[in-house]
Amino acid sequence: MxxxxxxxxxxxxxxxxxxxxxxxxxxxxxxxxxxxxxxxxxxxxxxxxxxxxxxxxxxxxxxxxxxxxxxxxxxxxxxxxxxxxxxxxxxxxxxxxxxxxxxxxxxxxxxxxxxxxxxxxxxxxxxxxxxxxxxxxxxxxxxxxxxxxxxxxxxxxxxxxxxxxxxxxxxxxxxxxxxxxxxxDLNNVINGTSRFAIGVIKKVLLANNFAIVADTIFDLMKIGTKYDTTMIMAWTGVLAYYFQLFFDFSSYSDMAIGLGRIFGFEFEENFNYPYISKSIGELWRRWHISLGTWFKEYVYFPLGGSRVENQDLMVKNTIIVWLLTGLWHGASWTFILWGLYQFLFIILERLINYEKMNIPGWIKILCTQFIFLMSLVMFRCDDLYLLKECFKDMFMANGNSFCNGTSLWVIKEYWMFYVCGFLVATPIVSEAWSKLLSNKTKVLSFLGNLFYCACMCAGMTVAVVSLVRGGYNPFIYFNF
Amino acid sequence: MRKGKLGKGLFVIIFFICMLIYSAFSFRQTWPKVEEYFEEKDGFNIDTLKDDIGSIEGFITENCYARYDCIEIYGTLSRLIGKTEINSFEYAKDDYGGYSLLNFSDQVDNMDYKLVAERVLAFKNDANKHGAKFMYLQSPNKIDENWNPGSKDVPYDIKNEKTDKLIGWMQRFGIDVFDFRETLKNSGMTYQEMFYNTDHHWTGVAAFRAFQDLVKHFKEKYDEDLDPDGYYTNLDNYDVSYWDHVYLGSAGRNVGFSFGDANDYMQLVVPKFEGKISWLGYVGDYKDTVLRYNKLDSENPYLSDSYGFYLYGVAKKDSITNHANPDGLKILFVRDSFMSPVIIDMIPFCSQIDCYWGLYVDDAELKEKVATGNYDYVILSYGTLNMDQSSFNFYTEQ
Structure with missing residues (x-):
C-alpha cells in the first residue's frame, strides 16, 4: 500500500x-x-x-x-x-x-x-x-x-x-x-499530521509530475539515434529525475516521520536539504541519512573506519561501503557503477581537503549538484546501454540537435513544477514560513498562521483531487 | 503562541474532519460495489486474494465521492496553469480546443513496409484463393494537414506519412486500397463535424460519408451495385441526433469539460428503417442489437460513450447476422474501432458480417475463418493510429 x-x-x-x-x-x-x-x-x-x-x-x-x-x-x-x-x-x-x-x-x-x-x-x-x-x-x-x-x-x-x-x-x-x-501528546498529533500532509503534497504534486517528464524523456532516450532527443530535452528529463528522486523519497520520509509521530514514535530525520550541499561528502550527510548512518555503524566502523593507520585501509573500507551502498539500491551494474562513482568523489574530496578549500559557496553547490546529477543518470538507467545513450544525448554526441520546438513545448508544459521544485528543495520556502509564522507582530503572526493553514488545505485538496482523478503515482524507493 | 501552532492546529482539525467526512461519503458509494463483487464471486477466496485486492482498489478509486467534480477541478487547475497536455503526455489540446493523441516517437520509423505489405498480400491471396475479394480501407486521423494540422511543435500521434508509405507498397502489390482520408478531404465537412472534440474517433456522420463512398467503390471497382435506388446511402433515411454537453470522449474523461474550450456533443446516426439482426445474443431491430443505448447516459457525460453506441466500439471478435437479407453479401472485417459505424451501415447489404479486432487476431484462427467462411469480401481496415507493425501480426510466415 x-x-x-x-x-x-x-x-x-x-x-x-x-x-x-x-x-x-x-x-x-x-x-x-x-x-x-x-x-x-x-x-x-x-x-x-x-x-x-x-x-x-x-x-x-x-x-x-x-x-x-x-x-x-x-x-x-x-x-x-x-x-x-x-x-x-x-x-x-x-x-x-x-x-x-x-x-x-x-x-x-x-x-x-x-x-x-x-x-x-x-x-x-x-x-x-x-x-x-x-x-x-x-x-x-x-x-x-x-x-x-x-x-x-x-x-x-x-x-x-x-x-x-x-x-x-x-x-x-x-x-x-x-x-x-x-x-x-496533542503536539505530536498536530506536528505529525502536518508533516504527513506536507509529504503527501510533495509526493502527489511535485514528485508525480516530475516522474511524468522524467519517464517520458528517459523512454525517448532509450530509442537511441532513431529519435532526435535534443540536448535540451535530455537535460530536462535528467533534471526532472533529479527532482523526482528527491521529492519521491523525501516525501515518503516526511509521511513516515509524520505518521510515526502521530502514533508517538520519534524517527530520526532522513533528509536535510541535500540539494544545497557543497560537497558530495556533505550531500551524503544530508541524503538518506538513515542509510548512511547504518552503513557507517554496521560496516564502516567495524572495518576500522577512517581511524586506521594505513590510508590504503581507509580507502578500502570506503570502497567496500560504497560498493555495498550501490548494491543495496539494486541488483544491477549501473547501481554498482553509481556506488563507485560516489566513492571516487568522496575519496577525491578527502584527498584534496575539498570541504575546507576557499571556493565561493555557490560554485561548490553547483559543482556538487552537477556531479550528483550525473550520478543520478546511472541510478535511473536500467542498463549500461541506456546509460550510454543518455550521456550521449546529454552532450550532443548522438548526432542529436541542441533544441527543437517539441523540447520547448515540454518545458512550457512543466516549467512551473521546476520552479516550485527548486523552491521547495532548498530552504527558501521553509525559511519564509518560519519568518512568517514567528513574526513578532501578533496580527502578522496570526495572518501568517491562517495563510499557512489555507495553503496546506489548498495543497491537500489538490493532492486528493489528483488522486481521485487517478493518474501517474509511482514510488521509486519501493523497488529497493 | 508557539511557532505556527495555531496554523498547524487549525489545519489538522480541518484535515481530520474533511478526511472522515469524505471517507464516509466515499465508503457509502464504494461498499455496495464491493459487496456486489463478492456476491458475484460467491464469497472470499484466499487463492484470488491478490486479484480481489486489485479489484477493491479499483472500486475505491472509481467510486470516490464527487469523483467527476474532482476531475473538473483538476481540469480547471491544469488549464489555469497553462497546461495543454493531459494524462502523462497521452493527449494534448489542439488549436481547436479538441484533444488529440500524442506520440513523441511518431517520427521513429520502425516499420518494415515491404514486409507488412507482403503479409497483407498473403492475406489477400488467401482470401482470393477461397473465392473472396479483398480490399484495404484506411480510416483517417484527427490531426491531418487537410483539416487540422494541430498546434505547432506538439508531438501528435499522426502516422500519416507511415500510412502513405504502407499504402504505396500495398498498391505496388496490387492490393485494392480505399482511403477514407480522401473522403473527408473532399467532403466539405469542417473538422468539428468530422471528429469528436474529446475523443480520437470520427463522428457518426463522418463515418456515414465514408460508407457512402465505400458503396460507390463497390460499384465502380467490383460492379457490385449494393444500393441501386440509393435508399440506404441517403442520410435522410437515418435519424441524426445531437446533444450538446452530454458527452466526453476517452480523452475528455481524464480532464473533464473544464480543461478545454470545446464542448463535445453526442451524435447518433440511427436508421429509420427496421432491421432483423442478431449479434452477441441480441436479436431484433438495430436499436435492440448493434446500437447500444445502454452506453448512453445523458445524466452523466462521464458514463456516456457515444462511440461505444456502435457495436460497443470494438470487440476481439463478433458476428452480425442480418435475417432480413439472407442472400446478401458475406463479409469478413479485420478492423479497429473506426470501422464500427461503417459496419452497421453495411448491414442491409449483407447476410453476415464477421469481425476480428486486428490487433488481437490469432493467425491460425483467421486463416481458418478465411478458408471456411465462404466470404464474398474480406476487408482489412485500420485507422492511422494503428499503423504499427504489431497491427499486422497475421500471415507472418509468408
Whole structure:
C-alpha cells in the first residue's frame, strides 16, 4: 500500500488511527493493534510476502534471545550467533534481491544458460526491514540495545508500517522507549499530521509530475539515434529525475516521520536539504541519512573506519561501503557503477581537503549538484546501454540537435513544477514560513498562521483531487 | 503562541474532519460495489486474494465521492496553469480546443513496409484463393494537414506519412486500397463535424460519408451495385441526433469539460428503417442489437460513450447476422474501432458480417475463418493510429 493512495488516506489511516486512540488506555493493546494493522498494510501489496517478513521477525527474535543468552557465557559463542544471523538476513536478501542478477551474470560469463533464472519477485521493502532486523541483533551483541523478549514488540519494531517499506531505517534503540512508554501528546498529533500532509503534497504534486517528464524523456532516450532527443530535452528529463528522486523519497520520509509521530514514535530525520550541499561528502550527510548512518555503524566502523593507520585501509573500507551502498539500491551494474562513482568523489574530496578549500559557496553547490546529477543518470538507467545513450544525448554526441520546438513545448508544459521544485528543495520556502509564522507582530503572526493553514488545505485538496482523478503515482524507493 | 501552532492546529482539525467526512461519503458509494463483487464471486477466496485486492482498489478509486467534480477541478487547475497536455503526455489540446493523441516517437520509423505489405498480400491471396475479394480501407486521423494540422511543435500521434508509405507498397502489390482520408478531404465537412472534440474517433456522420463512398467503390471497382435506388446511402433515411454537453470522449474523461474550450456533443446516426439482426445474443431491430443505448447516459457525460453506441466500439471478435437479407453479401472485417459505424451501415447489404479486432487476431484462427467462411469480401481496415507493425501480426510466415 502506498501512503499517497486513496485506500490509505480514506480508509487505512482513519481506521488505524481510530483503533489506536481507542486503545489509548493500554500501550500493550496499542502495540498489538499497530502490529496487526502493519501486517495488513504489508499484505495489501503482496499477501504472500508477509510470510517472509514474519519469518524474518521470528528468526531475528530468536537470534536476539540466543545472542543475549550466549553473551552471559561466552563472547565467542555470541559472535558465532551474530554471524549466523548476518548470514540468515543476507541470505534472504540475496535470494530475493540478487539471485536473478547473479544468475544472469554467471550465464553471461559462461556464454550459455548454465543456471536457470529463478525470476523471483522482489518483496516490497525487503532491504529496509532486513537491515533493521540485522541491526537489532548486532546492537544486542554490542550491548547497545537490550534484548526484546516480546516477539510482538520486536515484530512491531520491524514491521511498523510507517517505516516498513521505504524507511527511514530505524535503529532499535531509537524507538525502544517509544515501544514501552507512549503518552497521548496533542503536539505530536498536530506536528505529525502536518508533516504527513506536507509529504503527501510533495509526493502527489511535485514528485508525480516530475516522474511524468522524467519517464517520458528517459523512454525517448532509450530509442537511441532513431529519435532526435535534443540536448535540451535530455537535460530536462535528467533534471526532472533529479527532482523526482528527491521529492519521491523525501516525501515518503516526511509521511513516515509524520505518521510515526502521530502514533508517538520519534524517527530520526532522513533528509536535510541535500540539494544545497557543497560537497558530495556533505550531500551524503544530508541524503538518506538513515542509510548512511547504518552503513557507517554496521560496516564502516567495524572495518576500522577512517581511524586506521594505513590510508590504503581507509580507502578500502570506503570502497567496500560504497560498493555495498550501490548494491543495496539494486541488483544491477549501473547501481554498482553509481556506488563507485560516489566513492571516487568522496575519496577525491578527502584527498584534496575539498570541504575546507576557499571556493565561493555557490560554485561548490553547483559543482556538487552537477556531479550528483550525473550520478543520478546511472541510478535511473536500467542498463549500461541506456546509460550510454543518455550521456550521449546529454552532450550532443548522438548526432542529436541542441533544441527543437517539441523540447520547448515540454518545458512550457512543466516549467512551473521546476520552479516550485527548486523552491521547495532548498530552504527558501521553509525559511519564509518560519519568518512568517514567528513574526513578532501578533496580527502578522496570526495572518501568517491562517495563510499557512489555507495553503496546506489548498495543497491537500489538490493532492486528493489528483488522486481521485487517478493518474501517474509511482514510488521509486519501493523497488529497493 | 508557539511557532505556527495555531496554523498547524487549525489545519489538522480541518484535515481530520474533511478526511472522515469524505471517507464516509466515499465508503457509502464504494461498499455496495464491493459487496456486489463478492456476491458475484460467491464469497472470499484466499487463492484470488491478490486479484480481489486489485479489484477493491479499483472500486475505491472509481467510486470516490464527487469523483467527476474532482476531475473538473483538476481540469480547471491544469488549464489555469497553462497546461495543454493531459494524462502523462497521452493527449494534448489542439488549436481547436479538441484533444488529440500524442506520440513523441511518431517520427521513429520502425516499420518494415515491404514486409507488412507482403503479409497483407498473403492475406489477400488467401482470401482470393477461397473465392473472396479483398480490399484495404484506411480510416483517417484527427490531426491531418487537410483539416487540422494541430498546434505547432506538439508531438501528435499522426502516422500519416507511415500510412502513405504502407499504402504505396500495398498498391505496388496490387492490393485494392480505399482511403477514407480522401473522403473527408473532399467532403466539405469542417473538422468539428468530422471528429469528436474529446475523443480520437470520427463522428457518426463522418463515418456515414465514408460508407457512402465505400458503396460507390463497390460499384465502380467490383460492379457490385449494393444500393441501386440509393435508399440506404441517403442520410435522410437515418435519424441524426445531437446533444450538446452530454458527452466526453476517452480523452475528455481524464480532464473533464473544464480543461478545454470545446464542448463535445453526442451524435447518433440511427436508421429509420427496421432491421432483423442478431449479434452477441441480441436479436431484433438495430436499436435492440448493434446500437447500444445502454452506453448512453445523458445524466452523466462521464458514463456516456457515444462511440461505444456502435457495436460497443470494438470487440476481439463478433458476428452480425442480418435475417432480413439472407442472400446478401458475406463479409469478413479485420478492423479497429473506426470501422464500427461503417459496419452497421453495411448491414442491409449483407447476410453476415464477421469481425476480428486486428490487433488481437490469432493467425491460425483467421486463416481458418478465411478458408471456411465462404466470404464474398474480406476487408482489412485500420485507422492511422494503428499503423504499427504489431497491427499486422497475421500471415507472418509468408
Amino acid at each position: 502506498v501512503f499517497s493512495s486513496l485506500i490509505f488516506l480514506l480508509y487505512f489511516m482513519p481506521v488505524s488511527l481510530i483503533g489506536y486512540f481507542l486503545f489509548g488506555f493500554s500501550v500493550k493493546l496499542q502495540n498489538i493493534w499497530l502490529f496487526l494493522v502493519s501486517i495488513a498494510f504489508y499484505a495489501w501489496g503482496e499477501p504472500s510476502f508477509v510470510i517472509i517478513m514474519l519469518v524474518s521477525i521470528f528468526a531475528n527474535w530468536i537470534f536476539g534471545l540466543l545472542t543475549e543468552s550466549a553473551l552471559n557465557k561466552s563472547k565467542q559463542k555470541a559472535k558465532i550467533i551474530v554471524f549466523l544471523d548476518v548470514i540468515f538476513n543476507l541470505s534472504i536478501l540475496f535470494v530475493f534481491k540478487y539471485l536473478n542478477f547473479f544468475v544472469d551474470n554467471v550465464n553471461t560469463v559462461a556464454g550459455k544458460e548454465l543456471l536457470q533464472r529463478p525470476n523471483l519477485a522482489l518483496p516490497i521493502g525487503i532491504s529496509f526491514f532486513t537491515f533493521q532486523a540485522l541491526s537489532y541483533v548486532v546492537d544486542v551483541y554490542r550491548g547497545d540495545a537490550k534484548v526484546q523478549k516480546s516477539l510482538l514488540n520486536l515484530g512491531l519494531y520491524i514491521a511498523f508500517f510507517p517505516q516498513l517499506v521505504a524507511g527511514p531505517i530505524v535503529r532499535y534503540n531509537t524507538i525502544e522507549q517509544n515501544i514501552y512508554h507512549r503518552e497521548f
